[in-house]
Amino acid sequence: MSSETVVTEIRGKLVTTGASVLIELEGKRIAKISPFDHQESNDEELWIAPGLIDLQINGYAGYDLNLSDSSMEERIETIRLMVDKVLESGVTSFCPTIITAGYEQIYDSMTALRLACERYSVVDETILGIHLEGPYLSDQDGPRGAHPKEHIRDPEWTEFAKWQYVSGGRIRMVTIAPERSGAIAMIRELARAGVLVCIGHTAATHEEIAAAVDAGARMSTHLGNAAHLQLPRHPNYIWSQLSEDRLSASIIADGHHLHPSVIKVIARVKQDQLVLVSDAVHLAGMEPGIYRTHVGGEVELLPSGRLQLVANPLMLGGAAVSLSECVQCFIRFTGTELSEAIGMATIKPAKLLGVQQIGVVEAGYWADLILFAWDKSDGSISVRAVIKRGKQVYSKR
């Protein structure tokens, strides 16, 4: 684990402007940003960006948030260890994502997240809110993705309220399929409660999607994935979400979940309403091989980072690359400027969630920062240092 040294100043090229700056930190916050003449220094000049913000992480580096058959103590420690690994990847804030499971299982996951936040300040400061993805989803093969069919069901407010209570009010995002019985009323209630409602894992009609948006849904979860292998040419739920101007969209731009042409089209259509997510599962960052998971039985992680179901290699079993890798894929596929692509993984998700004080490098904001090298020729981003609330939690020389 990192030594967590206190940082008082950093120098580098600000990703938003390209200007060389000296950033002074005071405690956990950015105190002052001033111009800096890099010519005086012989070091390689690194880029400075806000720490990345990921709205969808299921697990990382072998640590799984959607554990079953584990003691509460094991769950809490798993969360703590996972947060450390996520921080090292350059993501300084994220939404742990709890997927479809039985009532008790989700209840325990929510409890563990609350207890981990109460016990460890770094966990509390890194977790923006919980993303509940399921169980109110489509049970059709394709839209269902790798969510266990036996636990998929219609929305029920009292059930959700118990999970929300035991999480300490931390559920800030819910992904729901609008076509389920009671979904529209549920969306209205969630939106009224200030929860970011997302459409996803759905086989909804055009009208059902419109009704969900009227009721307060504001985002599409990993648009283009969790879909049938074949769709009517039009209308279909992908066109309907693409064309709905009131919907932002998240995408998994890992090079496996969406063809580059689709990423380019979604980027052009959604423009500044697009956010990048990793949707990383616990196998992200692990060695290639065949693994057994509760999500989709046996899955195979290929050297390319593609994670597929052994029983049906056409179906993906989640994502296994970090958000910084998604940013570089996105730039490669769309030709988007570095600063804009970084914005889709920092300020835009922060705004969608309504979180202040992060996602921007500005005096007064939290000192959540990354330093990275960027190779313009192949777009590769190499995270060299991560600062979380004024402390260096990762560095690679």
Ligand SMILES: [Zn+2]
């Ligand atoms: Zn999903």
